[in-house]
Amino acid sequence: MTAFVLVSDGYTGGWVWRDVAARLRESGAEVHPATLTGMGDRRHLAGPGTDLDTHIEDLVQLVDHVDAPEVVIVGHGYGIHPVLGAADRRPGRIARIVHLDAGLPQDGDTALALVPDPTVHERLARDRAPGDSSVPPPPADGWHRTGSTDGLTADALDRLARLAAPQPAGTLTRPLRLTGAAAALPTSGVLCTAGGMSLAFVEALVASGPPQYRALADPRVGFFELPTGHWPMLSAPDELAEVLLRAAAGGGHRLTAAADERPAHLRPFLLDTPERPRERTGRVDLHLPDADGPRPAVVFVHGGPVPADARPTPRDWPTLVGYARYAAGLGVVGATVDHRLHALTDYARAARDVADAVELVRADPRVDGQRIALWFLSGGGLLTADWLSAPPPWLRCVAATYPVLAPLPGWGMVEPRFRPVEAVAGAQGLPIVLTRVELEHAEIAATVEAFLAAAVDSRADVEVVDVPLGHHGFETVDHTEAARHAVGQAVRSVLGHLRA
Structure with missing residues (x-):
């Protein structure tokens, strides 16, 4: 029995x-x-x-x-x-x-x-x-x-x-x-x-x-x-x-792991981005271009929550490193940051970490502090809310790739402040570049559609870059020509706003 x-x-x-x-x-x-x-x-x-x-x-x-x-x-x-x-x-x-x-x-x-x-x-x-x-x-x-x-x-x-x-x-x-x-x-x-x-x-x-x-x-x-x-x-x-x-009785649906034993986020970036000079200060890495004089910078912000003991930490993940090297290769500073979003209750702390990282980047003499773009991925998308609601004059663009733009079901503990769907009404003329994957999880896709609807209502400046047949985290799982094209299009658009 x-x-x-x-x-x-x-x-x-x-x-x-x-x-x-x-x-x-x-x-x-x-x-x-x-x-x-x-x-x-x-x-x-x-x-x-x-x-x-x-x-x-x-x-x-x-x-x-x-x-x-x-x-x-x-x-x-x-x-x-x-x-x-x-x-x-x-x-x-x-x-x-x-x-x-x-x-x-x-x-x-x-x-x-x-x-x-x-x-x-x-x-x-x-x-x-x-x-x-x-x-x-x-x-x-x-x-x-x-x-x-x-x-x-x-x-x-x-x-x-x-x-x-x-x-x-x-x-x-x-x-x-x-x-x-x-x-x-x-x-x-x-x-x-x-x-x-x-x-x-x-x-x-x-x-x-x-x-x-x-x-x-x-x-x-x-x-x-x-x-x-x-x-x-x-x-x-x-x-x-x-x-x-x-x-x-032992029933139920069984899951299978991918044949590649490496976790999806640790597989190679879909583009071959040559290594650039990299400097590490605290939680921030700077990937530097071959250029004289202050250059615009893109700060890449990872998603989460990420366990506190995760190794390597996100700034060493192929996706963030790949994007930062790509940006540096095109003549701007690519910055990555390890923020402390370890639980759903950590968004305020992560937001402080990102703000501190941005100030560190802007203060670097090799950076043009008046030309900064912020690029958020996945669960980091909620962190866009502060920047969208009251964008500073030096912020030239916000990018978001397969972002979470409203708390998902069961995320009720996330502070009310982190609601990009509501914050986009304050974006004024700030350019927003949103990369959307076709095969997104339904729960996340719903937040993106709600954001886009709110952006239309507030007349926000949003460019959508679609990835046909793309998955969440596509940069390391979808090595397709369409995926590569989407990355190139998004990066070129962000850099265009930085240089405008």
Whole structure:
């Protein structure tokens, strides 16, 4: 017999699984909906020391008292953190870990980093003793901040609000500690597509290369999609129960990694750009042209979030180096910058890093500080907002390549300031060069189309460079003539604005 241990997202308890548990039991399974300390009808047990380790120990004790030989442990949202902690301590008792609309926390991560509600981050930032306090649940009309509420009836939303309990803050701020003992356990991912996550998006993450994503192509990992929001146990209990049974049986879609073992972002740049003299100062590299006197400069800004321990760092990635060398070869200074966008809550810090880098570049005597272009890629696209809303007179052009131009679904924690779709109204006559790939992820493409519509309304000066059959990150994955032409067209356009 298979036993399911079900662990829900924050503010809730075992009650949220009622309908799913009933259907699983009808199939013959043993089911244990968990209510963790301080949650649900155990809210009165919360104390100053209640933290993530408390919740991990709750699950360890529960698993230890399950008689069934196979335990499938399901973590929903926040619940994946204590689930992984318990599996790490009892790997021999766990047959499968199921991530239900949940992230991929690593050793040392806090649950707070994956909380999409910005009000939670703001509250804990103000709290003098965040480990000893609690975070109130969302108001009745605020549950969308925890994830998509698609598919929930008014009665279900009312039930969430009525039965929700404050979340002990220590469960969000204490780092998850993993030894790796559970790393080889079979895993399933259940993607709730109304929140923006899909198999296609996960496949793109696998192709992008970071180890935590490439591991998803392991044959022990299976994926399922549910066309609903973040609370499928309330919006689609029958479908969720069926998916959990299939996951326990080892079903699900398998991903495959590319034959090239190098991550996509570390493969060669699509153009042969000769090496240029390069100087490194702090987080900034300058690729220098063969020219006398101050020259215009292009500052290339990478996307993200990028893990803090990623090596090489983005300024050494082939795409940024390739663009900077290309620009230097055409007579301008190509600058690359490592900014600290390591999590969705880091956009303000990354914006400061970029602003500091721009000032460093402008102050260099080999740079004409009155002729600067900024070029943003991928998730760095949100950083265009500051420059579009109030462009300084020395900024001659903003370029964006396969950019994210509005927070994606589930990115609610990104500060409201970073909304290029809204900021473009302030761009005035600033030229904008936007490179758009035909095979863009649907979620990102939607932000680009919204930006272009807003640009038309505000009469912004936007040139679109299309890449036929191009993918996100095309410079290292699409070595086609069309892709090369697009890079050349975009670079020539940006340099034309710098020299005008």
